[in-house]
Amino acid sequence: MNNIFRTGSYIALFWFLVIGEAFAQEPLSYQKPPQEIAELVDAPLTPLVNFSRSGEFMLLLERPGNPSIEELAQPEMRLAGIRINPATNGPSRSYTINNVKIKNTRTGEETAIKGLPENARLGSFSLSKDENYVAMTHTSNTGISLWVVNLQSAEAKKLTDEIVNGVYGSDISWTADNQIIFKGINPERGVMPEAPLAPVGPTVQETSGNAAPSRTYQDLLTNPHDEALFAFFMDSQVMRTDLNGQLTALGNSGLIKSISASPDDQYIMVDLLQKPFSYLVPASRFPYHVEVWDKAGNMVKTIAEIPLDEVRPTGFDATVTGPRSISWRADKPSTLYWVEAQDGGDPKVEMEEREIVYMQDAPFEGQPTKLASLGYRYRGIYWSDDNFALLNEGWFASRQQKVSRINPSKPGEAGKVIIERSSDDIYNDPGSPVFTSNQYGRNVILRKGDEVFMTSEGGSPEGSMPYLSAFNTKSNSERILWRSQAPYYERVAKVLNADATEFVTLKESTDMQPNYWLVNTRRRIAPMQVTDFENPYESIKGVKKELVKYKRNDGLDLSATVYTPEGYNPETDGPLPVLMWAYPREYKSAAVAAQVRGSKYTFTRLSWGSPIFWVTQGYAIMDQTEMPIVGEGEEEPNDFFVEQLVANAEAAIDFIVDSKIGDRNKIAVGGHSYGAFMTANLLSHSDLFAAGIARSGAYNRTLTPFGFQYEQRTYWEAPDVYNTMSPFMNANKVKTPILLIHGEADNNSGTFPIQSERYYNALKGHGATTRLVFLPHESHGYSAKESILHTLYEQHEWLEKYVKNRE
Template sequence: MKLCPPIPALIISSLLSFPLSLANLALAGEQVAGYQIPSSPLAALVEQAKQNKVLLSPDGFWLLSLSPQGAPTVKQLAQPMMRLGGTEIDSHGHLPGKLPTLYDELSLRRASDMQRQSIPGLSALMPVMAPKFSPDGKTLALISLATDQPRLQLIELASGKVQEQDLRLNFSLGVNYRWLPDSSALLLPLVVGEHGQAPSSQSAIPGMPAIKESQPNQVAKRTHRNLLKNPADHQAFAQQVLSQLALLSTEGELRPLGSPVFLLDADASPDGRFILVEQLTEPFSNRVPYRGFAKRFEVMSLTSGDALYRVRVPGSDAERDDADMPGPAPRLFHWQGEANLVWVEGHRSEAKRSKTQETDAPANDAAVHESSDAQKAEASFRDTLYTLSPPFTVSAKVLGQTQWPISAINWRDDGKALISQIRRSKQLIKVSLLSPATANTATAWQDWYQISSKDKYQDPGTLVRDPVTHLVATRNGAMYHYGDGHSDDGMRPFLATSKAGEARSLLWQSAPSAFERVVALESLSPLQLLVSQETPLQPPRLYRVWPESGKREPLIPLAKRQPALEGIQKEHIQFSRADGQPLSGTLYLPANYRHGDGPLPVLIWAYPREYKNAEVAAQVDFNPLSYPRLSPLSAPAMVAAGFAVFDRVSMPIIGVGKNKPNDTFLAQLVANAEAAVKVLTDRGIAEPGRIAVGGHSYGAFMVANLLAHTDLFATGIARSGAYNRSLTPFGFQNERRNYWEAQALYQQMSPFNVADKINEPLLLIHGEADANSGTYPMQSSRLFDAVSTLGGQARLVTLPFEGHSYRARESQLHVLWEQEAWLRSHLSPKETTAAAAAQPL
């Protein structure tokens, strides 16, 4: 029997008492040990069922509907975790600390007529995760967590027969497994060792010194939590993640491939002859999480298991954290065509490049280093795209070069590639079509689009891919893509075709009276779609749509009705700050509120974002036709308790040209907040003294600054924030200057430095296991200490076992209870006609 550690009580620090008249909500005394439950309308939000996910098999024959599991319990989060390598691992189950979406119900239907397929014994497998159809659509693989170890299950779809595979799977660094292209077998990572003894997450020798040593000219790195500290940590991490790559046939035959390695991923070539293996290599770094460790990419023969080609990639601990200038190490390895290996390298000299090769046939730069003139021309390029064909013994060829760093490569079914380049400092993204050279033609480039990386209006959305080859689908050179269709009027999702250099051609668009989204393309000719449709009074439902004829057929519901939420009023408000910059936000009002009832207690919720383009900063993000769904930890959840909520309020921090956004952070932040308060008071929705401000993460940072630098708000709620920028000295958000380059800026932006000016009550909430870079729990505890010692009013709630967001059911209920009690205490309604409207639904 596996024993669980006792669950510690919530850690709550408070310098105030709630009125006794609110005994059903408020705290009894200064401290409360244990979790609390909010009022019924809020508690119902935690228990509500989530929207189902739908998957279409690659052959289009089967439709899989999956019901996501509800929030885990705090007891589940309390399971012992190995916190090493910048991550969390369930060392007993060989699972990542944060699992993919779990499903507790699954139904399989024939797509043609929605006839259910019986799968005997399916309920005993729940919960399950990571379902994957075989490429031929005849078998469904999924991972069952019905026991304390993950178990692979193979379901023969035609018969409904389930086959459990008794294997010790090692998913410590991610739930990664793949089908072979011919559907004959799966690539799996297995635990090494007969017994699979879970290593301890603690150092083997108590009191062992943790030693760090820097080298001259060592590059700056952002701060991270749970890094390796000593040799015992290295040994424990290595033992945990060591895996044996294996091939499991659908008949149950198991064959190991190669020797055990620190496996990250394995992917078969499209022709099924080779495997591309990504693995970590020792020695591991103490400065970066495991994703930044040195790696080896290896091409392996599927039949023999022999390594045919190896490339060593240095760790990122020697590279600057700079998206505009990523290190020169090879990256973005993948397959193209039948078995061509493709990757990207940053510009560097031939001598430097050769140091990373572990093969007798290193890639050849001859095509771009033919002369001194060519070398000068090379300097204008940032990245080079290489390809190497079987048998991987000749020199690599250059496919093309780019002036910006390549962020993604998407191959089309016509052999051309969409190359995405990004300049993070300028917030620009460019996507171009690369036509590789042939025997008769030269390499050709054609731009598809270049937009701000934050431009929602011009975003083409998601490319349509072949469900078997995963290549971008084209017809006569045109690509299919679908998106949300953002505009000043809201969202109208669409399906379109586009050619590089030409305007898009619209094939389908959501109806003006409903919100519809593409779920899957069943056929391109004739065009046949699966779409999700919802309205403010109808929960999402799956439809089959034929755009050319206008015919549509209802299929299955995707979500349950939430009658208590259907009357909630939602309005998108556009307004401007004092300098004319357009702003917007979504106002939620209780169902029983009527205009003319008078002001309500209001919660304003926001998140500051940096922009390099004022027009893009003015874009709106609003969906007037969606069915009301309130996530329990979202700000609009509080409308169920009778509060007005002004959510997703624009907080743009703009720096055009050479001006950096944060140079005027406080001035712009205050101007945004003043405009938001003014529009609500002008409309009679809010009144001074009854407005709160809240935010999560960088939004919490905003809250503390607004309480310190303005008197606009009666109180604030700050969750999982960072408040002292000297504790994030190597950058934060999109700020790339370090503390010593912009010391005055860091000090000015830190609300910790002006804690004596925070004279409104502040509720601080933080997960005690927050491993997000920069938002360590110490940030909240230090701000609480400062505010409380300086005579301010504050309350700090630390949630056991929670990270940057709060997952446990008990935690979510308690956070809602804290927020509800806090807002009722500090936004106490006056004796007006609005008092009745401010009660729970």
């Protein structure tokens, strides 16, 4: 009775404070949404699946539910853009696996693994080259240890004490003789530096006049003690262990970012952070050296000395000077390759040969070889063998993508362009190559002569219908080998043989949980279901889902996915309150912006932030509501942001009302991150909605003055755009109730919690109806079960008051 009374008192207090003209900080405890919503949040998570390279088996990785707020509240250090748990010397928050099973792909036979640690928190899975073992990490409350599973006996065992350094990722490499190379904590690093009682002096930053534009980052270093702490946690030692746990230290210790063994195991590439550190950029842009060691840890050569990356030209096509993306060729024993900008990293410089890809064979003596030239920015290489590779390049400003076939045995020879398209164009996307494993255990392209096997999303005016093809790199044509068929959404997950006639698909429908199926197109036998994951959302199985299309006032085609309650009939049941959820996106082509995205046949899966929960409460849901912002040619999309955003919303509302599904006076709009920014703008510049929900947004663009989202211009280059697009600057125009929710530990670039705090104050100062909820310990995405349930509670109460029961 006491608990019930207290809950009722809190609710009464909530409504008393909400309806007042102004109110102080509210002493509200964590609340829960209606039972139907809470039960969906508690639904078990479907296991993740990792295929072996051969595809003979898969690992079923079972996940726990959401952590508790107590887990999220563990000590955390925020240094150089990294969040560290000082007790474990690893990340402060990460998704882990609590159980692993082995499943044979062809027979479906499932084997449980014995000997896993109690209260397992597993991660960083790495398969040995002979596919007989899997290495993984286990994180306890005091550290990270290395474990191994014998896949033949299905037994796990601990290899090391809690010595793994996971602060900057847990790099694990297998050698051909089944030894494991990993990044451990330097055993001689000493004790953690203590904070001084008084500062040793002021913190000073200085610039010599060179322009150094930088996007907004969070969790940066702020003083010498931060620097000392960061160096302490990064201090690492490369180690090797055999399957008996016999440890060997390799090379010198240092602030190791990453390690990578060569395909033939003869060399190790090591990235080592250097000083000076920066207070302006995160650790990913600190100076570092790239060294190559032999397999015993002896220095062979310093490949590159990368300077501090504080000064970079503006624009999303800007990059650093000097070597970058240094990697091992997958098809060679020990050959490095990298790219270097020839334009100083400045996209405004006009050059034909904008980038050069170099390569160098062991023992890394003499001058590197020029492999290829690029007119756009380098986007990576897919390797096959010494006569065949696919070179990717792209240009963000124009959304152009280009793929060329090159012959690595003839370095410098011009490649043949096989794909050139807009990166946003899903109707003409042939997809990505299928990979197979070579003699080094590395992924290389699966092909037959000139044909490369590819998987594509299969975008079309009717929605996505994925397919498998053989793409001919001579004729630039594709031969469809298999395609998903209605009423299912099915895509190839793993190809099992050399001619791509046997493969595993992931198959689902609107009410059929995704499961894996074995398909053989040569034998013409019926597909065999391999997994049998249960539908965790039986309570919404009867919900109707529809991919709808409609037009904007300028004729642009738009689409959305509409959900209505089970058994609902608009002709007899009348219009419903509507929750519209969206995330705007910029395009350089109206034709591409009009393309239908998504599929009406996908399974209705819920995430913590989904709007679909409210279909259980009698709402119609417009999810993935297209909000394209188009700027063709020399025009920038954001020059038309407000008018196109409002036109998108008007078109969506007209559709849902004309369909007799929605009540025009009872429509809410919501979004997360850039979707929250969208929501605030819609409420500033229109009176179309009954209420708004804005989670973890940015509302004042002068706080992100060197670009945001897809806006490349700085505030000083386009002040009118920044001011017009900033809800903070237009807070006096908001007359619609708006709910603001934000994680108080948000680490996303640009969405500082102060964005919501200042926007709320601006709204309150102009008499708007608003509510601000800060979630303790939560980042940009919310994790703790209590936080998620409370977020849903807040949203539900807001919708009930200002939408469903709107007077």
